[in-house]
Amino acid sequence: MKLKFLMVTTAAAMIASPVLAADMADELTIVSWGGAYSKSQLRAYHEPYSEMSGTTIINDDSSAEAVAKLRAMNEAGNVTWDVVDVVAADAMRLCDEGLALEIDHDTMLAAAPDGTLASEDFGDLIVSDCFIPQIVYSTAFGYRTDLVGDNPPDDICDVFDLEAYPGKRSLEKRPINNMEWALLCDGVDKADVYSVLETSEGQDRALAKLGTIKDSVIWWSAGADTPQLLADGEIVMGSTYNGRLFSVIEEQHQPVGMLWDAQVFDLDGWIIPAGLSAERQARALDYIMFATDTQRLADQAKFISYGPARASSAPMVGKHADLGIDMAPHMPTDPNNAKNTFLYNYEFWADYRDDIDAKFQAWLAQ
Amino acid sequence: MSDTSATGPVLAADGTPLKRSLARALRVQKTRALMLIAPLLVFVLISFIVPILNMLLRSVDNDIVADTLPLTVEAVAGWDASTGELPGEPVFAALAQDMIVAVAAKNHTKLGTRLNYEQTGLSSLFRKSGRAIKKWDAETVGPFKEQFLDLHDGWGRIEVWETIQTHSRRVTPGYFLNAVDMQLTPEGAQSQPENKQILIKLFWRTIWMSLMITTTCILLAYPVAYLLANLPMRKANVLMILVLLPFWTSLLVRTSAWKVMLQQQGVINDVLVWIGLVADDGRLVMINNQTGTIVAMTHILLPFMILPMYSVMQTIPQTYVRAAKSLGATNWTAFWRVYFPQSVPGIGAGSILVFILSIGYYITPEIVGGTKGVFISNRIAYHISSSLNWGLAAALGAILLVVVLGLYWCYDKIVGIDNVKLG
Numbered sequence: 059m060k061l062k063f064l065m066v067t068t069a070a071a072m073i074a075s076p077v078l079a080a081d082m083a084d085e086l087t088i089v090s091w092g093g094a095y096s097k098s099q100l101r102a103y104h105e106p107y108s109e110m111s112g113t114t115i116i117n118d119d120s121s122a123e124a125v126a127k128l129r130a131m132n133e134a135g136n137v138t139w140d141v142v143d144v145v146a147a148d149a150m151r152l153c154d155e156g157l158a159l160e161i162d163h164d165t166m167l168a169a170a171p172d173g174t175l176a177s178e179d180f181g182d183l184i185v186s187d188c189f190i191p192q193i194v195y196s197t198a199f200g201y202r203t204d205l206v207g208d209n210p211p212d213d214i215c216d217v218f219d220l221e222a223y224p225g226k227r228s229l230e231k232r233p234i235n236n237m238e239w240a241l242l243c244d245g246v247d248k249a250d251v252y253s254v255l256e257t258s259e260g261q262d263r264a265l266a267k268l269g270t271i272k273d274s275v276i277w278w279s280a281g282a283d284t285p286q287l288l289a290d291g292e293i294v295m296g297s298t299y300n301g302r303l304f305s306v307i308e309e310q311h312q313p314v315g316m317l318w319d320a321q322v323f324d325l326d327g328w329i330i331p332a333g334l335s336a337e338r339q340a341r342a343l344d345y346i347m348f349a350t351d352t353q354r355l356a357d358q359a360k361f362i363s364y365g366p367a368r369a370s371s372a373p374m375v376g377k378h379a380d381l382g383i384d385m386a387p388h389m390p391t392d393p394n395n396a397k398n399t400f401l402y403n404y405e406f407w408a409d410y411r412d413d414i415d416a417k418f419q420a421w422l423a424q
Numbered sequence: 425m426s427d428t429s430a431t432g433p434v435l436a437a438d439g440t441p442l443k444r445s446l447a448r449a450l451r452v453q454k455t456r457a458l459m460l461i462a463p464l465l466v467f468v469l470i471s472f473i474v475p476i477l478n479m480l481l482r483s484v485d486n487d488i489v490a491d492t493l494p495l496t497v498e499a500v501a502g503w504d505a506s507t508g509e510l511p512g513e514p515v516f517a518a519l520a521q522d523m524i525v526a527v528a529a530k531n532h533t534k535l536g537t538r539l540n541y542e543q544t545g546l547s548s549l550f551r552k553s554g555r556a557i558k559k560w561d562a563e564t565v566g567p568f569k570e571q572f573l574d575l576h577d578g579w580g581r582i583e584v585w586e587t588i589q590t591h592s593r594r595v596t597p598g599y600f601l602n603a604v605d606m607q608l609t610p611e612g613a614q615s616q617p618e619n620k621q622i623l624i625k626l627f628w629r630t631i632w633m634s635l636m637i638t639t640t641c642i643l644l645a646y647p648v649a650y651l652l653a654n655l656p657m658r659k660a661n662v663l664m665i666l667v668l669l670p671f672w673t674s675l676l677v678r679t680s681a682w683k684v685m686l687q688q689q690g691v692i693n694d695v696l697v698w699i700g701l702v703a704d705d706g707r708l709v710m711i712n713n714q715t716g717t718i719v720a721m722t723h724i725l726l727p728f729m730i731l732p733m734y735s736v737m738q739t740i741p742q743t744y745v746r747a748a749k750s751l752g753a754t755n756w757t758a759f760w761r762v763y764f765p766q767s768v769p770g771i772g773a774g775s776i777l778v779f780i781l782s783i784g785y786y787i788t789p790e791i792v793g794g795t796k797g798v799f800i801s802n803r804i805a806y807h808i809s810s811s812l813n814w815g816l817a818a819a820l821g822a823i824l825l826v827v828v829l830g831l832y833w834c835y836d837k838i839v840g841i842d843n844v845k846l847g
Contacts, residue, residue: 290690416622
């Protein structure tokens with residue numbers, strides 16, 4: 059009886075396996091950040107794409123370790139991911155390491171509805187040959203409206219003003235962005251920030267400025283930390299990604315306001331791992347062609363307050379799909395919010411990241 | 425006897441010499457035993473030992489420079505930096521040949537990342553030069569020196585060439601030097617500038633905080649284990665569930681719960697303010713520092729101390745203490761002279777478990793440790809997943825491994841490993 063059962067199941071498995079293989083052929087493993095961000099991609103890209111093509115999409119929330127994991131997969135000779143969502147700096151490093159496919163943006167991506175080629179539509183946002191831009195997000199400050207009285211902060215240097223705004227603030231536990239803000243508030247002209255930061259004295263100067271508030275800083279390493287600290291009233295202000303603050307303000311209705319001054323723009327987008335089989339690569343490219351067209355990028359902005367990377371998508375940004383509020387004023391790229399902005403300096407940080415990070419960590423440990 | 429010696433060696437039933445037959449039988453037996461454990465052995469070898477060795481080897485491996493720029497490395501070896509002059513045309517010609525090959529294979533940016541760990545700026549030097557060199561081919565003619573200097577002024581800096589020369593060896597001590605706050609320079613090993621020294625400090629902090637956590641675990645676990653071992657079975661089992669409960673809860677949930685408890689607007693501070701022990705503006709700082717790490721990790725590792733202690737204490741017969749008392753010992757003397765020495769093996773086992781677990785911990789310190797309560801493992805994680813400097817991460821890991829083995833050796837010499845019992 060037992061033997062018979064075993065034989066039947068084995069036979070069944072043998073019959074089923076080619077079917078399974080056929081199913082596999084229609085699968086796409088997409089790696090992203092998880093949380094509200096992945097949800098916005100699910101609704102704007104994955105669901106319509108699956109419906110259209112019949113492809114099953116498997117989500118993997120590993121973007122935070124994407125570079126290290128892709129490197130390990132590549133060394134093991136078994137890349138299991140098809141499309142990966144990474145920040146632009148990581149896309150650049152993956153491209154440097156030969157771990158990401160080089161993209162011909164004009165032939166592999168859809169043109170705008172008016173016929174503008176993709177490379178022009180994305181413009182300067184194509185910061186690496188392997189990078190397919192998706193959204194513009196920014197790192198900005200949120201503050202507790204009930205803790206700042208009648209004088210809400212409107213200048214980045216208010217972060218360094220312990221007298222006007224006593225209490226703790228939260229900053230990211232890495233030099234990037236913090237060093238720029240510190241120099242800006244130490245009287246360095248915006249245009250000169252990076253030439254000052256190149257020098258050892260400039261780095262010491264930035265750390266000295268950060269040192270004036272060091273005792274009042276809680277250092278975060280996960281994007282969810284600042285929203286939580288704000289909601290708990292642990293801090294009076296803190297930096298994080300603008301989409302996180304949007305959700306604290308509009309979805310959770312916490313008494314939090316936005317300080318957009320000197321927000322730092324950064325890009326997030328897709329890469330396709332190098333070394334995929336021709337068939338898998340073709341499937342990944344088919345998905346990318348669909349998910350980065352003008353309409354889809356505009357659709358994503360219905361679910362999260364990140365700006366679409368295509369110029370042609372911007373006029374199509376409408377209302378939030380569930381809350382019904384206008385999304386444009388919450389976009390980092392809105393003219394009212396973007397009066398004074400930085401763009402993450404990819405070249406500079408690719409060179410100086412290791413050096414300045416060592417100094418920054420040593421300074422933190424003092 | 426003489427009969428056998430005359431007719432040769434003793435034979436088995438099938439006619440082969442008995443000695444050989446016996447050896448064969450034993451060999452079959454041994455092979456069979458080996459075959460039985462082979463799956464486990466292969467599994468451990470492939471999934472555990474080989475990857476660890478492979479990772480440790482990365483701490484000295486430096487093939488990338490000599491593999492990417494083979495001709496240049498050879499040509500620049502004879503160059504003397506102290507003359508203050510750039511290398512000559514032959515070196516640049518070799519560089520051109522190497523770079524054309526490297527750019528075609530997209531290896532030049534990898535090399536740039538590697539050399540950027542040693543000297544800031546080399547990452548973009550190689551990336552930017554690569555873009556121009558893409559248009560070159562074997563037909564491109566020299567002189568190359570001017571062409572390279574036109575491409576990027578980095579090629580005209582003596583330090584760049586010194587870095588390439590210094591780090592061209594296939595086996596490098598550089599990562600290990602970096603791991604102990606030193607660096608490999610053209611003049612040999614030197615200390616890092618003071619404002620970049622952090623790793624030695626982190627090693628010490630990791631060790632003393634782990635010792636601290638082990639001590640608090642011993643102090644908290646001993647009474648609990650004693651209680652469990654001396655209660656009637658039924659009550660002990662109920663309490664045991666309470667000890668095991670944390671095991672069934674996610675590590676992140678437990679750590680985040682401590683955040684809610686310890687933060688300045690958290691439960692403990694709220695209660696202290698409410699009963700008036702602490703002023704509202706003088707709330708205690710108990711998280712994002714060493715206190716936070718010690719409290720949260722003590723809680724998380726406590727079961728690893730209680731369980732071995734409990735299983736050792738269970739085997740101590742209560743009659744010994746009774747006998748001591750009947751011979752006139754006070755409660756304290758009976759405990760200290762009779763009970764405690766018998767429970768020491770449990771303390772030893774628990775301490776080794778907790779200490780070794782805590783020395784490699786990184787999630788909890790990352791969440792509640794702030795800047796002063798993080799461990800060396802947090803830096804290792806950073807170099808693995810963020811800076812991608814796997815060589816340095818491997819060197820740090822190797823040092824940590826040696827430190828743990830060294831401490832284990834000390835423990836064996838002082839306490840004796842025979843004195844450790846898990847039950």
